Amino acid sequence: MFTGIVEELGTVVRLRRGEESAVLTVQAPLGCSDAQPGDSIAVNGVCLTVTDLDAETFTADVMAETLDRSTLAALAVGAQVNIERAMPADGRFGGHVVLGHVDCTAAVLERRPGEAWEVVRVELPESVAPQVALKGSIALDGVSLTVSALGEGYLEVSLIPATLAATTLGARTVGERVNLETDVLAKHVQRLLATTVTTDRLRSRSVDH
Secondary structure, three states: OEOOOOOEEEEEEEEEEOOOEEEEEEEOHHHHOOOOOOOEEEEOOEEEEEEEEOOOEEEEEEEHHHHHHOOHHHOOOOOEEEEEEOOOOOOOOOOOOEOOOOOEEEEEEEEEEOOOOEEEEEEOOOOOHHHOOOOOEEEEOOEEEEEEEEEOOEEEEEEOHHHHHHOHHHOOOOOOEEEEEEOHHHHHHHHHHHHHHHHHHHHHHHHHO
């Protein structure tokens, strides 16, 4: 589990693509500082398992589902990525529950600089829109953020200077895509409600017959 508090900006040093998978190597000294093979590290919000590492870099396999659902397939050597190690049991919970299971990608629609922050409008696909609430939590490229505005087909987040400087979101331009993960609690509530409605309908049909 992660909390969406990015620890460092890593750099992609290698991306070897196969037919249905890829092998990604990232330079991330802090991420490697206490990692071991088998540990989880989030790269732009995607939970990956370390397969090999040294003092500066770690390598992870990326399966087809992850390549299809995230922006990792579009990474190039030299690209910066958000890095977060899995949260230790005695760690500080600074963000919200982030699983590293990206739901989809979303395009940056608009950026509006303010006096002390910058508002970023991001596409909100219909498939995940019911899981997003005003003032609720959202993870974009693995960064824990609060939804500051919500409209038809979009959401907005307000980024403070520290977030702009310490994460890849500071450099995302209009038209680029980011990884989006909704709040896991919203997913469970939506699933529970859908299951309840289906069960009630089945019971109603049974009584009618």
